[in-house]
Amino acid sequence: MTTTRPSFTQIYMGLARSMSERSTCRRLNVGCVITTTDYRKVLAVGYNGNVSGGANDCDTHGEAAVGNCGCLHAEENAVINCDSPRGTPKLVFCTHLPCKMCAKRLVNLGGVHKVFYEAQYRLSESPAVFQAASIHVQQYAQVVSVAVGNAATANALRDLPSRIARLCRGRSELEHPDTADFVLGQLRMVVEALLTETEK
Numbered sequence: 001m002t003t004t005r006p007s008f009t010q011i012y013m014g015l016a017r018s019m020s021e022r023s024t025c026r027r028l029n030v031g032c033v034i035t036t037t038d039y040r041k042v043l044a045v046g047y048n049g050n051v052s053g054g055a056n057d058c059d060t061h062g063e064a065a066v067g068n069c070g071c072l073h074a075e076e077n078a079v080i081n082c083d084s085p086r087g088t089p090k091l092v093f094c095t096h097l098p099c100k101m102c103a104k105r106l107v108n109l110g111g112v113h114k115v116f117y118e119a120q121y122r123l124s125e126s127p128a129v130f131q132a133a134s135i136h137v138q139q140y141a142q143v144v145s146v147a148v149g150n151a152a153t154a155n156a157l158r159d160l161p162s163r164i165a166r167l168c169r170g171r172s173e174l175e176h177p178d179t180a181d182f183v184l185g186q187l188r189m190v191v192e193a194l195l196t197e198t199e200k
């Protein structure tokens with residue numbers, strides 16, 4: 001028996017990350033997965049990008065595109081794709097902290113118990129929206145370091161450089177605020193993992 005069996009949270013966060021690789025947004029690649037609370041069913045997935053059948057590109061570029069690139073958000077697409085009843089208890093896995101409007105969409109989807117996210121986002125207004133709706137929101141780093149333990153933490157650390165390289169591929173805008181936010185989020189995750197390690 002292996003002792004490094006991945007948790008469901010790890011698996012679905014990994015799926016959210018894989019979905020983000022399909023994103024066609026130039027600004028940020030985001031993925032989202034909605035599952036049942038018993039982890040038995042994936043109810044919907046989404047990634048950010050333009051309208052189905054439209055250009056595989058943002059509508060606007062450069063400074064004008066900040067917060068207005070024309071792409072539908074990953075969480076927004078996952079909500080659109082989710083045909084499960086409101087009463088079905090749900091978990092949401094996001095590569096990034098959802099924006100305020102996506103938090104509202106997730107509240108209105110109904111049945112969302114908890115939202116896991118990996119990296120911080122440019123904006124951080126959504127936790128208040130979730131909290132007002134009694135939806136728990138947790139950064140995945142805490143789950144990795146506390147619940148999964150040393151082996152997973154070590155794996156996360158080992159994967160980090162290639163993951164950052166993969167997510168930044170084809171991007172010249174390393175100085176870009178969103179990319180900087182992402183790198184910061186990843187570094188924060190490493191620091192939290194190391195802190196937990198040293199507390200053991």
Ligand SMILES: [Zn+2]
Pocket residue numbers: 024025026027028049057058059069070071
């Ligand atoms: Zn875009």
Ligand SMILES: [Zn+2]
Pocket residue numbers: 073074075076098099100101102103
């Ligand atoms: Zn959003």
